[in-house]
Amino acid sequence: MPEHAVANWRFVAARVERGWHTQEDFAAAYDNKARELREQARISVRQVRRWESGESTWPNRDARRVLEAMCDCHLEDLGFVRPARPTGRRADGPGRQLEECDVRRRTFMGLVGMAPVLDLEALDHLTVAARSAWRYGDRELLGHLRSTLDEAARTDGLIGPHEALPTVLGILAAINSAARTADDEIRRELLALGSCGAELAAWLHRDAGAPAQAVAYWHHQAKEWATVTGDGAMHAYVLLRQAQATERTEAARMLDLARAATTGPWTLPPRPRAEAFQQQARALALTGACVEEVARALDRAHAALGQAAPAAGQATCTGPLGDGYTDERLMVQSAICYREAGQSNRAVDLFRQHLATGAFAPRDRAFFTAQYSGALVAAGEPDEAANAALESLALAAGARFGQALAELHRTADDLASHARRPAVREFRQRLGELTVA
Structure with a gap:
């Protein structure tokens, strides 16, 4: 993978966390803010791509003003590097480090209410997960991203979504970047892995209290990549996960999604199929169905699980679908x-x-x-x-x-x-x- 494909992960994370899920979204928001501030500068998607390229230069004065107003933080916290200025003091001295730490803590405390919050340690996780990607060949890269995604899922189960999410976002950014230049076979495998990662990102956003549109965005991305790679079972699995993310007050929608997972033009493996029948049982209960109907749906879940082969080792995020069920x-x-x-x-x-x-x-x-x-x-x-x-x-x-x-x-x-x-x-x-x- 070429080194120039590495992204400015802090910028990518800040963009996604603020609801600008695509480079086009960001460019449009930038232009709106520039008009609001009466700045003449406008940007294109190409400029956003340059900022995310990993070779970020220090923006000009007008762009700095717009970016800082949009993101409510200093440019260094978006991954931009301030040009070195000759001084008599070392730029990396203790005073400078303390100042940067304080600035970043204030920045991320300002994101409260736009959960999930990325703190300094979390950003380090994201950087490690993503910036090292260029060091790997295509096949090695897949293995590296897969193992890192599995570790992020384990982290979520142990210590929560706020710790896991930055790493997952970094992996997804690396996948999206690498897929642009990969050959067809590797691209397909990258996007299949991306589908798993996007589904996990949807869950993490939901558990972290992010707005519903952020959760929906990642579910949509997971289904898009599953469709592109021809993975009907993964598409059905995301429908199940959407059903699980549906509020109790929307029981009819929950039931529709859970049923679609088991009745569409795809075949779920036994374990996630059992989970989908169980989700149907919960939705039926919420719609006021009689307990006998709920029990029948649970019987179907037990029957499906009874058809599953014994799990081979510890279940992982990137292993067989629903292997942990x-x-x-x-x-x-x-x-x-x-x-x-x-x-x-x-x-x-x-x-x-x-x-x-x-x-x-x-x-x-x-x-x-x-x-x-x-x-x-x-x-x-x-x-x-x-x-x-x-x-x-x-x-x-x-x-x-x-x-x-x-x-x-x-x-x-x-x-x-x-x-x-x-x-x-x-x-x-x-x-x-x-x-x-």
């Missing part, structure tokens, strides 16, 4: 379905049986335990619900597991009538303190 995961998700269907005691029994295993990463355990706490409230066990919620909160707070925290807020609302109980009061207080922080 196990009996234990299906059982706790069945508990969620029964909770949604109003069968709280049945849900509690399933959670108690299957959450006791060590089968789940911290992110999943936090989410499933939060769901368990909600089922306990509905089953008339507020004190046990509060204790389960505190257990989930201990896992979710530091890593900011967004879906778990959202479920905990739901539990807190359900516990409002029991607010004077000590365990409930402690849980609601800790959750409130985390929200304020």
Whole structure:
């Protein structure tokens, strides 16, 4: 891969995080800001591409003013290098380093509300993942990006989306850049890997609390690359993931997407097919279907999972689709379905049986335990619900597991009538303190 294809990853990350998902989006936004500031300078997509090329030069005065106003940060934080000026002091002295650190921290604190937030350490992860790509040959590059994407997915499961997302964005930028010049065979493999990465990026954005349009953008990109590479199963899998990302208040859409994953012109492998049937069961419960219909959908999920070959080693993001979908995961998700269907005691029994295993990463355990706490409230066990919620909160707070925290807020609302109980009061207080922080 030619060295000139390496991108200015800080600029790419800042652009995507602010909602300008394409270079065309950024160029249009730049022109609008330039008119607002009454600057004469306009830019083309070609100029954006030059800024992202990895050979970024210091923009002229007008462009600097527009860029800083658009991104609300210093140009150095967008990957631009200030021209060296002869002085009597070393540019890399302690004072300079402290100043740069302070500037960057202020910059990224300013992104709160535009989650996910990229901090200094996260940007380092992104840089390592992406800038080294040019050192590899095409086949080596694929292996490097694949292993880095798998590691990012493991990072998410352990310590949350904010730590994993910068690396994933860097990988996707590297894939997009490398695919422009790769031969057909390598390009197809790059885009197939990109489809997995884009689906992961959609999940990470959702769990980090990003706007719905950011999640939708990455789902669309994942389906586009799956379609280009002729991977119908991946296209169906993204439909399933879209169903899982759909809010409870849009149960009909959730059901449509989950059904499309199993009925379209494609064949899902047994494990993700089982997951799609389980998602249909949850959607049916949310639409008010009878519990027998929910149970029949879960029976189809168990039947599909029974057709799966034994998993070969540890499941990875880039391995066989849905390879991490196990009996234990299906059982706790069945508990969620029964909770949604109003069968709280049945849900509690399933959670108690299957959450006791060590089968789940911290992110999943936090989410499933939060769901368990909600089922306990509905089953008339507020004190046990509060204790389960505190257990989930201990896992979710530091890593900011967004879906778990959202479920905990739901539990807190359900516990409002029991607010004077000590365990409930402690849980609601800790959750409130985390929200304020």
